[in-house]
Amino acid sequence: MSVLNLQQIMSSRFRTSAAADAQTKSLMEVLGLSTKAAVARLAIGRSLSLGAFNGEAVDAKGLEIPAASLFSQDDVTIWVGLILTHARSHGIALDGMDAFRSALRQHWHRGAAMLIDDWRSSGENFDQFVGTLVKRRADLPDVGTSARTQKPSAANVTSAEDQSSQLTKALGEIGVGAEVKGVVHGPRLSRYKVALRDVNQLDKLRKGLERLALAMSLRDMMPALGHGDEAKTVTIDIPRAPKSWTTASKIEFLEALGAVSGAGAELMVCPGMTVVGDPVLFDLRTAPHLLVGGATGQGKSVCVHAILSSLIVKHTPATLQLALMDPKRVEFSIYAKSRFLWRDEIAVGADAARETLRALVSEMDARYERMSELGVNNIGDLAAKGVRLPFIVACVDELADLIMQDRSVEAEIIRLAQMARAAGIHLILATQRPDAKTFSGLVRSNIPARIALTVQKASESQIILDEGGAEDLLGRGDMIVKLAGSSLVRAHGYYLTPGDVENIVAR
Numbered sequence: 001m002s003v004l005n006l007q008q009i010m011s012s013r014f015r016t017s018a019a020a021d022a023q024t025k026s027l028m029e030v031l032g033l034s035t036k037a038a039v040a041r042l043a044i045g046r047s048l049s050l051g052a053f054n055g056e057a058v059d060a061k062g063l064e065i066p067a068a069s070l071f072s073q074d075d076v077t078i079w080v081g082l083i084l085t086h087a088r089s090h091g092i093a094l095d096g097m098d099a100f101r102s103a104l105r106q107h108w109h110r111g112a113a114m115l116i117d118d119w120r121s122s123g124e125n126f127d128q129f130v131g132t133l134v135k136r137r138a139d140l141p142d143v144g145t146s147a148r149t150q151k152p153s154a155a156n157v158t159s160a161e162d163q164s165s166q167l168t169k170a171l172g173e174i175g176v177g178a179e180v181k182g183v184v185h186g187p188r189l190s191r192y193k194v195a196l197r198d199v200n201q202l203d204k205l206r207k208g209l210e211r212l213a214l215a216m217s218l219r220d221m222m223p224a225l226g227h228g229d230e231a232k233t234v235t236i237d238i239p240r241a242p243k244s245w246t247t248a249s250k251i252e253f254l255e256a257l258g259a260v261s262g263a264g265a266e267l268m269v270c271p272g273m274t275v276v277g278d279p280v281l282f283d284l285r286t287a288p289h290l291l292v293g294g295a296t297g298q299g300k301s302v303c304v305h306a307i308l309s310s311l312i313v314k315h316t317p318a319t320l321q322l323a324l325m326d327p328k329r330v331e332f333s334i335y336a337k338s339r340f341l342w343r344d345e346i347a348v349g350a351d352a353a354r355e356t357l358r359a360l361v362s363e364m365d366a367r368y369e370r371m372s373e374l375g376v377n378n379i380g381d382l383a384a385k386g387v388r389l390p391f392i393v394a395c396v397d398e399l400a401d402l403i404m405q406d407r408s409v410e411a412e413i414i415r416l417a418q419m420a421r422a423a424g425i426h427l428i429l430a431t432q433r434p435d436a437k438t439f440s441g442l443v444r445s446n447i448p449a450r451i452a453l454t455v456q457k458a459s460e461s462q463i464i465l466d467e468g469g470a471e472d473l474l475g476r477g478d479m480i481v482k483l484a485g486s487s488l489v490r491a492h493g494y495y496l497t498p499g500d501v502e503n504i505v506a507r
């Protein structure tokens with residue numbers, strides 16, 4: 001600690017954000033804590049167990065507190081050590097008092113928002129809240145976790161599995177003048193940064209990708225080309241053999257969701273990680289409806305459970321209800337006793353699914369009526385007028401089955417897809433049989449967000465994504481995420497076991 005010293009820290013004052021200040025006050029009340037410092041320590045501890053900050057701007061308009069109230073002489077060394085270790089582990093430069101104050105402010109801000117989320121997720125039940133904290137070890141910051149020096153999803157790739165030299169050689173063989181400048185090994189693919197000798201090499205490389213795969217003996221695994229972050233650089237993603245893959249599980253999943261908080265995070269879902277291991281997060285409110293398709297056994301169910309779990313983690317039954325429809329009668333039994341179930345039951349079989357879709361349309365109409373009475377356009381504004389309605393996320397597990405059994409449901413689906421968003425109702429439609437007969441153009445054009453797991457043919461990828469690509473995925477939760485207005489994102493799903501989902505659903 002050459003630039004920071006403990007004396008300086010103990011004689012400083014620390015200021016939190018306006019949001020954290022307000023949250024600290026409510027947490028004092030609901031938890032019965034007598035000082036803001038006690039909440040602050042809990043919040044900082046909660047945040048320390050997570051990864052890097054997400055870049056959100058955090059103001060310094062909240063409470064100011066002297067270090068002597070925040071820490072004691074006995075424990076200041078531990079707290080400072082934990083904050084410094086966290087910063088070092090996540091590439092945050094703490095080179096002076098200003099940087100230290102800012103880091104502490106961000107921890108307090110992030111941790112307070114997360115404690116509020118925890119409180120809501122516990123159904124505002126004190127024992128359950130404390131149980132959750134203890135389970136997460138949030139009240140005892142864990143040096144082992146904070147000191148992690150690589151992303152949980154980073155692969156441990158041996159030098160034999162690093163293909164930099166084969167790539168350099170193969171680029172030469174296909175006549176592309178380029179140099180491999182670096183590599184990031186993600187969960188399943190390695191991303192090579194390649195500097196081209198001149199920009200004309202790009203066309204040659206694009207046209208030569210298949211020959212590159214052949215030169216590197218990649219068999220049917222195609223490399224993918226992307227733009228680099230510097231002039232004349234590109235990235236080439238190359239799949240590795242499955243033995244060096246890493247699978248991210250519930251811990252990383254919860255960590256990724258824990259890092260997003262606040263009003264904007266209400267319907268944030270996190271199905272997987274990018275090629276380089278960063279969480280893929282998107283907001284179902286803006287999506288606003290999602291189609292998930294993939295051949296049987298490729299990870300569609302795991303993906304849907306991760307999406308529903310993302311929502312449950314951030315809500316209480318008062319703020320979220322799940323309308324689950326299971327025409328095949330197999331998928332949603334884990335949720336049977338969940339307090340989040342809309343109308344306390346799963347619609348099993350085609351008849352019940354049709355009834356549920358009709359009931360959802362009626363609910364939507366009733367919500368529209370309420371909005372019009374109060375002169376507002378959406379449930380957010382309705383809440384501002386004191387009428388708080390839960391979001392309803394409606395999920396059909398096998399849409400193709402349902403449509404084949406009863407074509408008439410298409411009308412309800414289209415109506416909901418066109419209008420339900422403002423009423424706080426969102427659709428997730430899953431299928432293992434993406435074909436043009438079951439998914440009319442009208443259904444597809446009203447469901448803008450898509451996730452494709454591995455499919456058998458390019459034509460199926462076309463149905464889900466409106467383009468090919470999903471037929472080349474690697475299976476086991478490998479996916480392509482398409483959101484309106486953004487380019488496609490390759491992702492690898494979090495692997496939640498049935499037991500993990502059961503625990504989350506039992507909240």
Ligand SMILES: Nc1ncnc2c1ncn2[C@@H]1O[C@H](COP(=O)(O)OP(=O)(O)OP(=O)(O)O)[C@@H](O)[C@H]1O
Pocket residue numbers: 247294295296297298299300301302303432476477478492493494495496
């Ligand atoms: N994200 C993942 N990471 C690693 N393995 C996964 C992942 N997702 C799924 N798998 C593997 O794939 C298997 C099948 O997954 P899942 O049950 O979700 O497939 P599915 O496409 O829903 O199949 P079906 O349509 O037959 O129900 C899982 O049991 C697991 O072994």
